Amino acid sequence: MRPGHIGYVGPDLGVDRHAPAVAMLSVGLDAPLELHTGAHGVIRTRSSFAPARTPHRIVATAGWILALFVEPAGIPAIADEMNRTAGPFGLHHRRERELIRLCAAERPDPDRIYRLAITGEARPADPRIEAVANAIRAHPARTFRADRVAAGLGLSTTHFLRLFAEQYGTTFRGYQRWVRMSRTIRDAITGTDLTRSAIDAGFATPSHFSETFRDLIGLPATTMLRAGIRFDLGE
Known part of the structure; x- marks a missing residue:
């Protein structure tokens, strides 16, 4: 837990459909994820981005996951780092492999993971x-x-x-x-x-x-x- 972001690395905890108040990046660390949406059905992907307040559910097909909740104040949106989209959702983070590698460490560094997930120049803040x-x-x-x-x-x-x-x-x-x-x-x-x-x-x-x-x-x-x-x- 840090000011501006909260991350989790570990096994799927069996979350239900939810709508976080901030943006969420999910990565399957050992296998693809299932992104359960409303209008777009179930999408199989290694990483996904959901904007704030977007109902969805992430299910790990195997192994561990990364779930990163981010307040996007003053920084580029994670959406900019995704290679594809499906409605409001982003798919396939550009640095997917590097994120998986960092999370595989014996003691993953939360700050390095966050910096890798969010890149680019900061947007001017009001x-x-x-x-x-x-x-x-x-x-x-x-x-x-x-x-x-x-x-x-x-x-x-x-x-x-x-x-x-x-x-x-x-x-x-x-x-x-x-x-x-x-x-x-x-x-x-x-x-x-x-x-x-x-x-x-x-x-x-x-x-x-x-x-x-x-x-x-x-x-x-x-x-x-x-x-x-x-x-x-x-x-």
């Missing part, structure tokens, strides 16, 4: 939007209303929401959900009770957190936390 995103990350439990934030920036609500979606690749509300979910998991794996972590991060109830996690990740949070995963917080 400092107003970046400041809002920083505030959301610093205060996940706070409720940020789009109309009030927009007024504080001297923008219309519609214009602010469009700028935020363009820079962060997801909706203003969706980004707040993602930050709260990420903070909850981070606190839980550092020793805080999961229920306490969810409430501290701004969820109204533990069930609200559970529903959000399943919607964004595709499985119960308790399943992930009990899967024996070694977490690397970069600290």
Whole structure:
């Protein structure tokens, strides 16, 4: 887990259909994946990209996978690195082989994997939007209303929401959900009770957190936390 991205290398955890609030890159490390979509059916590919809020399901045909969730603020979209498309989905990352090689290391380096997945020159970031995103990350439990934030920036609500979606690749509300979910998991794996972590991060109830996690990740949070995963917080 890092500011701006969360990655997983390991066996398929049996996720259901889900729609992450940020972009997602998936790579089959030992064999092709099955990308289960709605309109485009099941696509067999070694790597796939799904934009934020795009419902899909990844199934490993064999072996391990890489799942990388990325906030695209200030960097080229992963979509630019895919060789083919199927509707909103990208297929066959240009550096597929190198990603597989890095993930095969005894202790994969999360930062090297991330840098390889995202290449190219950074896009200029709007400092107003970046400041809002920083505030959301610093205060996940706070409720940020789009109309009030927009007024504080001297923008219309519609214009602010469009700028935020363009820079962060997801909706203003969706980004707040993602930050709260990420903070909850981070606190839980550092020793805080999961229920306490969810409430501290701004969820109204533990069930609200559970529903959000399943919607964004595709499985119960308790399943992930009990899967024996070694977490690397970069600290």
